[in-house]
Amino acid sequence: xxxxxxxxxxxxxxxxxxxxxxxxxxxxxxxxxxxxxxxxxxxxxxxxxxxxxxxxxxxxxxxxxxxxxxxxxxxxxxxxxxxxxxxxxxxxxxxxxxxxxxxxxxxxxxxxxxxxxxxxxxxxxxxxxxxxxxxxxxxxxxxxxxxxxxxxxxxxxxxxxxxxxxxxxxxxxxxxxxxxxxxxxxxxxxxxxxxxxxxxxxxxxxxxxxxxxxxxxxxxxxxxxxxxxxxxxxxxxxxxxxxxxxxxxxxxxxxxxxxxxxxxxxxxxxxxxxxxxxxxxxxxxxxxxxxxxxxxxxxxxxxxxxxxxxxxxxxxxxxxxxxxxxxxxxxxxxxxxxxxxxxxxxxxxxxxxxxxxxxxxxxxxxxxxxxxxxxxxxxxxxxxxxxxxxxxxxxxxxxxxxxxxxxxxxxxxxxxxxxxxxxxxxxxxxxxxxxxxxxxxxxxxxxxxxxxxxxxxxxxxxxxxxxxxxxxxxxxxxxxxxxxxx
Numbered sequence: 230x231x232x233x234x235x236x237x238x239x240x241x242x243x244x245x246x247x248x249x250x251x252x253x254x255x256x257x258x259x260x261x262x263x264x265x266x267x268x269x270x271x272x273x274x275x276x277x278x279x280x281x282x283x284x285x286x287x288x289x290x291x292x293x294x295x296x297x298x299x300x301x302x303x304x305x306x307x308x309x310x311x312x313x314x315x316x317x318x319x320x321x322x323x324x325x326x327x328x329x330x331x332x333x334x335x336x337x338x339x340x341x342x343x344x345x346x347x348x349x350x351x352x353x354x355x356x357x358x359x360x361x362x363x364x365x366x367x368x369x370x371x372x373x374x375x376x377x378x379x380x381x382x383x384x385x386x387x388x389x390x391x392x393x394x395x396x397x398x399x400x401x402x403x404x405x406x407x408x409x410x411x412x413x414x415x416x417x418x419x420x421x422x423x424x425x426x427x428x429x430x431x432x433x434x435x436x437x438x439x440x441x442x443x444x445x446x447x448x449x450x451x452x453x454x455x456x457x458x459x460x461x462x463x464x465x466x467x468x469x470x471x472x473x474x475x476x477x478x479x480x481x482x483x484x485x486x487x488x489x490x491x492x493x494x495x496x497x498x499x500x501x502x503x504x505x506x507x508x509x510x511x512x513x514x515x516x517x518x519x520x521x522x523x524x525x526x527x528x529x530x531x532x533x534x535x536x537x538x539x540x541x542x543x544x545x546x547x548x549x550x551x552x553x554x555x556x557x558x559x560x561x562x563x564x565x566x567x568x569x570x571x572x573x574x575x576x577x578x579x580x581x582x583x584x585x586x587x588x589x590x591x592x593x594x595x596x597x598x599x600x601x602x603x604x605x606x607x608x609x610x611x612x613x614x615x616x617x618x619x620x621x622x623x624x625x626x627x628x629x630x631x632x633x634x635x636x637x638x639x640x641x642x643x644x645x646x647x648x649x650x651x652x653x654x655x656x657x658x659x660x661x662x663x664x665x666x667x668x669x670x671x672x673x674x675x676x677x678x679x680x681x682x683x684x685x686x687x688x689x690x691x692x693x694x695x696x697x698x699x700x701x702x703x704x705x706x707x708x709x710x711x712x713x714x715x
Contacts, residue, residue, distance in 0.1 A: 255313035259285045262319040263296055263304070271295040289314070298322055302382075328384040329354045331363070333391050336694065338367035346666075346675040351694055358383075367391055393426065397451055400424040400458040403437060408463065409516070411436035413575065413644045413661055416516050429663075438516075439463055444509075444543070444551045469497040471505075471544040471552030478540075483560045484533065487569070487617060488606045492528040495521060495544055498552070506577065508544040515648070515655075517573045518613050530607060532617040535565035535653045565653030568603070568620035568683060568690055570630055574645045577612040578638035580715075581645055581664070585618045586708070588626025588685070590701040593618060596713035610715065611638070623690060627697045628683040629705060634664040634676045635715070641665070647680050651690045657681070671709040 261270060263281040270277045272287070272294050279285065281296065289312045296304040301322040310316050331340050332351040340347050340354075341364045347354060350365065358381040365373040370391035379385040401410055403421040410417045412425070413434050419425075421437070428451050435447040442463040449457055475493040478484075491510065495503045503525045507518050512531055519529045521544070531540070538561065542554040572583040583605060585593045591600040595608035603620040620628070632645050646660035659680050668676035684693040696702060 256286045257289050257310055257313060258315040259287050259292075259294075259310070260315065260317045261285070261294070261296070262317075263298070264321045265298065265301075268296040268298040268301075268304070268322065271297070294318065296320070296322065300325055325382045326355050327358045327379055327381055329356045329361075329363075329379070330384065330386045331365070332388045333365050333367070333373070334389075335367065335391065338365040338370070338373070338391060340365060346673075348674055348677070349679050352679075353696075363387065365389065365391070397428055397430060397453060398424055398426050398456045399428055399433075399435070399449065399451060400456065401435070401437060402458070402460045403439065404462050405439065408437045408439035408442075408461075411438070411516065413663070416646065416658070418658060435459065437461060437463075438509075438543075438551075440541075440553075441465070442551070443549055444545050445549070446545070466550040466552060468550075469499045469501065470546050470550040471495050471503050472498045473542050473544075473552070473554035475542065475554050475557060478557060478559050480555070480557050481559075483562050485562055486606075487532045487534070487561060487563070487619065489531050489533050489559060490528070491519070491531055491540070491542075493526075493542075495525045495527065495542075495552075497546055503544065504547060505544055508542055511539075511541045511543070513538055517615065518575055520577045520612050529613065530609070530615070532569070532571050532606065532615050533559060533561050534569075534650065535561040535563050564621070565650075566619045566621045567623040567652060567685075568618075568628065569650040569653075570618040571614075571648040571650070572616045572632060572645060573614040573648075574643050575613070575661070576637075576640040576643040579612060579634070579640045579643035579664075579667075580610045580636040580638065581614070581616075581643060582608070582633045582635050583616040583618055584631045584633055584709075586629040586697065586701060586705050587620075588624050588628065588697070588701070590697070590704040592704070592708045592712075594712065595715065608715075623683075623685040625685050627693070627695050627701075628685070629697055629701070630680040630683065631705075631709075632662065632678040632680060633671060633709075634667045634678075635669050637664070637667040645678060649681070649683070649692065656690075657692050669714060671712060677709065 261281050261283050266281050268281045273292055289310045291309045293307045301324055304320050308316055330353050336350045338350045343361055358379055360378045362376050370393055373389045401421050401423055406421050408421045410419050430451050433449050438444040443466050445461050447459055451457055473495050477492050478489055506521055508521050509516050509518055521527045538559050540557040545551050574581045582595055587602055593600045593603055593605050598605040602624050606617045609616055643664045644661035649657045662678040666673055666675035682693050682695050684691050684695045
């Protein structure tokens with residue numbers, strides 16, 4: 230009986246072993262994905278039929294792989310696979326960039342590439358490979374022109390020392406001396422006697438003013454090798470001349486922020502109407518224009534500094550006699566911001582806009598007037614400005630300052646000027662920048678003025694040519710063409 234039991238157990242064991250299923254080994258796989266798709270696949274120096282994305286069964290061991298796609302850098306990696314392992318490659322292909330670096334001494338020259346204005350020096354540009362023409366233009370200097378070819382993926386460098394123009398000069402002399410000079414509506418910061426050699430050939434509007442005397446206006450034509458000289462004996466105003474009734478602000482008034490409304494009325498001292506369209510306001514000795522309507526009424530905003538500010542308005546009657554308001558002293562009861570950028574322009578209907586990017590890439594402009602560390606005080610859509618960007622406490626890094634000519638409206642051109650203040654003190658003045666192109670969409674380089682960058686480090690602010698981070702630079706280019714319309 231025991232033998233029978235043992236024999237039965239052997240038979241059952243045999244049957245069990247015979248019926249047990251065997252499992253096939255797992256394949257050794259390579260899964261390849263790329264962005265964008267469609268890249269050629271080279272595995273161990275052999276091109277495969279598949280393109281990305283692809284799943285490939287391969288042998289275990291060491292392998293090398295290359296991915297190639299036109300317009301993108303070759304991707305390479307290597308790896309080792311065990312038996313029955315799956316290896317996954319997922320990569321974003323890096324575009325091949327052909328780069329042009331343009332610089333000049335002095336900087337600030339307008340760059341025209343293949344007939345299209347693309348910015349000012351210094352500038353780094355991504356360009357198409359092939360043949361190109363380029364010119365650099367800067368007021369007071371000879372144009373620089375050259376041609377070049379560049380291969381895909383290469384970097385081409387252009388640097389030139391601009392040659393000063395010969396024979397382009399304007400000299401202004403007055404008796405008495407010490408008169409301020411304004412060219413094309415922009416304050417130059419110079420006083421008579423003075424000679425300018427950086428003017429662009431052609432017509433220019435020159436304004437000469439010394440407090441207590443009549444303002445003098447000249448339209449001059451500057452041409453090569455013909456020095457132009459203005460000699461003026463300044464005279465005292467005699468009636469009839471403009472008189473002002475300033476309704477605001479009041480003398481001695483205090484303000485909690487920098488934005489101040491100036492409004493009132495101007496007429497001739499005889500009671501006759503003032504027939505001009507432009508008045509001038511001096512803010513702590515720096516002039517800018519404002520619009521006066523047909524009835525003599527004016528209403529505009531200015532930006533004041535922390536502490537004491539002196540304001541005075543003036544205007545000229547048709548025969549040249551100048552009238553001024555009383556000096557109005559106002560007080561800014563606020564701490565001077567670390568950074569203040571003020572935009573002015575000289576035409577009555579143009580809409581120019583101040584654009585600023587902070588070190589984090591936040592874009593402050595008319596459609597986003599408040600960012601984490603600063604704000605834009607207002608959007609002046611019809612003439613003169615100012616528009617002011619304020620940073621109370623600056624963050625470390627680079628602030629990018631640009632101006633866009635959103636619309637010239639009925640003006641043929643507009644000249645913009647920028648003032649930069651650090652801790653309430655004037656640090657730098659830029660301009661005038663001459664706009665003849667407007668572009669509400671932001672896609673035309675000629676409608677943009679890259680003013681400057683401000684670097685904040687070690688507890689201080691400095692004007693610099695430093696560039697924002699590549700991520701912020703990319704965002705700036707995106708923001709300029711992807712912004713809300715008015």
